[in-house]
Amino acid sequence: MTSLAVDSAGQAGAPRAGLFWRIALVLAGLAAVIAVAAFAGARYGLLLAVGLGFGIVLEGLRFGFAGPWRALILRREPAGLVAQLIAIGTVAIVAIPLIETHSGELIGAHAPVGFAMIGGAFVFGIAMQIVLGCGSGTLVNAGSGNAVGAVALPFFAIGSFAGAWHLDWWTGLGTAPVIAFGDAFGAYGGLALTLVMLALVAIIALRGAAPEHRRIPRRLWLAAGFIALLAIANLVIAGQPWGVVYGLGLWAAKGATALGADLSGSAFWSAPANMERVSQSLLTDVTSLTNIGIIAGAMLVASWRRGFDQPVPRLPAMAWVAAIVAGLLLGYSSRLAFGCNVGAFFSGISTGSLHGWVWFAAAFAGSILGVKLRARLGFEGAPKRGGRP
Template sequence: MENVNIDERESFKRFQPLIAIIIVILLLMFGNYLGNQKAVLPIQLFSGVLLGATLTRARFGFAGGIKRIYVRGEGSLTKALLIMLFVTMFLFMGIQWYAAQNGAVPAFLAAEGEAIIPGTQNVYMANLATILGGILFGMGMIFAGGCASGTLTDMGEGEGRAMFVFLFFILGSAPGELARYKFDQSSLGKVGVQSYLPDTFGYIGALAVSGLILLFIYWLVLKYEKKRKEENTYMDPLGDWEDFEKPLAIETSEETSLFSYKTYHKLFIERWSFKTGAVVIAVICTFILLTTNKAWGVTSAFSKLEIALLQPLGVEFASPAFDKLNMSVSEGLLTDGGTIRNLGIVVGAALSFLMAGRFKFAMKLNKRDIPYFVVGGLLMGFGARLAKGCNAGAMYSAISTFSVSGWVFTIAMVVGGLISLKLFAGKMSLIPASRKK
C-alpha cells in the first residue's frame, strides 16, 4: 500500500489524548479499588482494556471473517483468524499439557476437589442446541454489524448502532439460558458429543489434527480468492483503509525524529494489519488463561447484567437455569470478572480512538435498519446462550482448548451468517446488494 501524503494534523483533535490520559489514571484508581474486592479483578480489567484497544486498532472482528470474504472476495481477515487460532492453540497446548502432567483433568470429567485443566470449562456438549444457537447467532451478528466483542468495541468507539444492539443482546440472553437448560434436561439434549481432543490424540496429536483442519480451511480461502479474482469480484485487502489510518509519507528529517507527529501517528493512529492483531489477541488470551485458569468468554456476563437490570423491576429468574447467575449477581456485578473484562473492552476501544484523536459519537440510526438491529441483538443474545457461548467462548476459546464443540458451533455460525448475507442482501445498509461494494 502506498503511503499517503496528507497533513492531517489540522483535523487531529489534540485534546482527546489528554482525555485518554485522564481515563487511564481513573482506570488505575478503579483497578486499585477492584483489587481490594478480589485480587483477580484488576487483571480482568487490564486484559479487557488490551483486548478492546487491539480489536479497535486492527479493526479486527469475528463477524468480518464471514462478511468480508463474502462481500469483498478477499480473505485477509479470515486468514488472520485462522492464524490466531493456531497460535492460541499452540500456546494453550503447553499450558494444558503441563497441567495434565501434574494431575489436572478436563473440567467435565473432574470430581469435586480435583484440579481442572485450564480452559477445559469451554469443552461443551455439542448437541442440537449448539447448532441452532450457532445459526441464530451467525444470522444476528450480520444484522447487527458485529459479534459480541465487536458490539462492545463499537460501543467504545461511540457507535450508536452498537449501543442499541447491546440493549437487545442483553434482553435475549436470559431466555437463551433458560432454553439451553431445558433442552439439556430433555432426552434430546443428551444426544451429542462432548470431546476433548487430547484425550483421543494426545496433546501433540490434538494440535496436529486441529492444525491440519485450519490448514485445509486456509487452502479453501485461497481457492475462493482465486475464483473471485477470475470473476472480477475481488477487492484490494487494504482498499477499505481510511486515509488517516494509512502510513504517513513525510520524509524531512524534522518530521522523522522521535518526537515528531509521524512517530505519534505510527504509534497511536496507523492501523495494524489483521495478522498483527491476530497474534496480539492470541497473546492476550493466553495471558487471560494463565491468570484466571479460564479462557476468554463474553456473553455469560450479559445474562448477569440482564438479571441485575430486570430483577428490581419485578422480573423473576426462579428457574434452576439461573441459580449460579443469581448467586453472582447477588455478590455484585463489580465482583464479576467477566463483567469487568467486558467493561475493559469498551474502555480500551475508546482509549484507542481517543489516542488517535478520532473519537466521536455516531448516534444517528437509519429507520430502515432499526428492525434488523433489534432482531440482530435478540438473535445474538438468545443464540449465544443457547449455544453456551458466542464467537469468543463457543468458537475461539472452545477450538483453542481442543473442544469438538467449537468446530460444530463454527460451522453453524458460518451457515447462519451466510443465510443473512444471501437472503437479506440490499435490504439494510450493512448488507450490500452487490458483492463488489
Template sequence: MSVSPAVMLTAIGLILGLIAGFVMHRADFCIAGMFRDLFLFRSFAKLRVMVLYVVVAMALFEAARLLGLLPLYPFPMLGPATFAGILGGVLFGIGMVLAGGCVVGTLYRMGAGSRVSFIAFAGLIIGSALYAEFHPFWKSLLTATTMFSGSITIPLYLNLSPTPLVLISIIPLGWLVALWWRRGQLSSRLYAKGALHLWQAALLLAVVSLASYLLIGMPLGITTAYSKIGAMGEQILFPEHVANVSYFATQSISCRNPLTGMMFKGGPGPAMDSIALIQFPLIAGIILGGAVSALSLGEFTVRHPAPWRQYISAAVGGVLMGLASRMAPACNVWHLMGGLPVLAFASIFFLAGILPGAWLGACMLTRWVVR
C-alpha cells in the same frame, strides 16, 4: 499490604479487557465482519486472520499445557457437542451479521461511540434474559442430542494426548498461513493513523487469550454476564418471577482459580458471584479499551446517526445473538477463540452452524437493510 484474590482477579479482567478492546478497535478485528465479508463480497481475506489466530492459540495453549501451567484443561463451562448446539450457531450467525458486530465487536464499537452498537448491546441483554423462559425445554433438547458420549474434546473422546492431534491440525493450517503470508494475503495497506494490521491483532489477542487462561483459568468469555445483567434488570421489575425461573438458579461454574486458589462458583442469575467477578471487569475493559483507542485517535463520536433500518437490524441481531449464545451454548469468542484451539467438539459444531447462519444473515441484510 496483601491484595485480596477478588481485587486481583478484577484487575486482571479489567486489564485484559482493556488490551483486547484497544487492539480490536485499532485493527477493527470483528469476527462478524470476517464471516459477513465471505458471503457479501466473496472475500476470504479477513477470515484468513482467524485461521492464523487459531494456529497460534493452539500452539500457545498446548505449550502451556505441556509445561504444566494449565491445571484446568479443558477449561470450565466448556460443554459436550450437541446437535441442538449447531442450531444455536446458525441463529448466532444470523444475529451477528444483522447486528453489525459480534458480542465483543459490539462492545469496543460501543466504547468508541457507536449508537448502533449500543442498540445491539441492549438486544444482547434482552435476548439472553429471554432464553431463561424456555431453558428447561432447550436443556432437555441439548441433553437428548448430545454426541460422542459427552466427551468435551477430540483428544478426550479418542483417549489420546492432545499433542499429536494439535500437531496434525497445526501443520496443514500453518502451511496455509505461511502460503498466505508469502503471497501477501495476510496484510493490506493501512490508511488510518495508528491502525493495526489484522494479523498483528490476531497475534496479540492469542497472547491475551493465553494470559486469560493462565491467570483466570479460562480464555475470554463474556456472554453469561449478559444473562446476569438481564436477570438483574428483571429482578428490579419482577422479583417473584426471577426467583421462580429455573435457569437463573443454575450454576455454570464450580472450580478453583489456579492463580489465587479462590473457589469459583456462580451462574447466570442476578447474584454478584464469580461470573460477575470474572466477566463484568472484562466487559468494562473492552468498552474502555475501545473508548481509549477512539479518543486517542480523535475518532470518538456519538453524533453519527444511522438509517432506521440499521437500528432495527441491530436490535433484532442483538436479541438473536443473546438467545443463541445461551442456546449454543456460549458465543463466537468463547468457541472460536477458546474452544477451537483445544479441539472442543462443541466449538467445531458451533463453527458448522455459524457458517450457514452468516450466509442467511447476509441474505437478510442485503434484502431488507442495505439494499
C-alpha cells in the same frame, strides 16, 4: 487581526488539549484497574486490564469477526479470517497442553454438540451479519459510539439471560457427549489435530481468493499476536478461556433480580455456581470484567483517534427494529450454541472442543444468509424490494 490571533492561539491550544485529554484517558484506565484490584482483588484488576487490552487491540487494529466473514462471503477476501485462525492456533499451542496438565486449575470452553447448539450457531451467524457485530464486535461497536451496536447491546444481554433460562429445555432436544480433542487424543494429539484443521481452513480460504487478496496485512498479524497473548493471559489468570455471552446474561439476571424476579424457576440460573455469580459483584465475574474492559478499551481508542467526530448515519425505522431483534437473537442463540464467536469459535477451537468447529460451520452458513438479509433490512441505504440484495 484579533480574529487571527485568537485562531492561532486556538490552533496551538488544540493539540495541547488533545494531549491532556489522552493522558487523562490512559490515567483513568489505569486508575480503574488499580481500584478494582484494591477493592475486589488483584485477579479482578488484572482481568479488567486484559479486557481493556482486548478492546484497545480490537478497535485500534480493526480486528473483528463479522466484518472479515462478510468480506470473505462477498468479495472472497480471506485475510481477516486467516488472521483469526492464526490467533486461534497460537492460543491452542499453549492452551490445549496447559489444560491437560493443569486440569484442576484450568478449564477449556468444552461443550456438547446438539440440535439446539447447531441451530443457535446458525441463527447467531445470521444476526451478527445483520448488525455487523458479533459478541466482541457488539461490545467494541457500542464502545466506539456505533449507534446500531449501542442499541443491540442491552437486548443482547436480555437475550442471553433468556436463552440461559431455557437452555436445559433446548439441550433436551438432543445433545451428544462433550468431545475435547485433548481428552480424546492426548494433549499433543489434540493440538496437532486442531492445528491441521486450522491450516486446512486457511488453505481453502486462501486458494479461493484472487492472488492480490492472499496477503495478510501487517496490522492483522500484529492484532492476531496481541489477541492471542491476551487470550492466553485470560486463561492463565482466570482459569477459564475468554468469553463474552455469560457476562452479558449475568448483567440481565442482575437487573431481573433488582426488579424482584425469582430465578429459582430456571435450572440454569438456580444452579449453585450461577446463583453464586448472581449474588456476588460483577467486579468479581471474569466475563463481566473483560466485557467492561472491551467496551472501555474501544471507547479509549475511539476517543484517542477522534473517532467520535464521525456522524451517526440515518437509518430507516425497519433497521432499528431489526437491530433490536438481532440483539435479542444474538444473546438467545449464543446461549443455545454454548458461546458466540469468542466463547465457542475462538475459545472452543483453541481449547480443543469439537463444538467450536461445529459452531464455525453453522455460524458461517448463517452468515451467508445474514449478509443478504442486512441489505434487505435497510442497513445499506434504502431497502430493496423484489431485487437481489
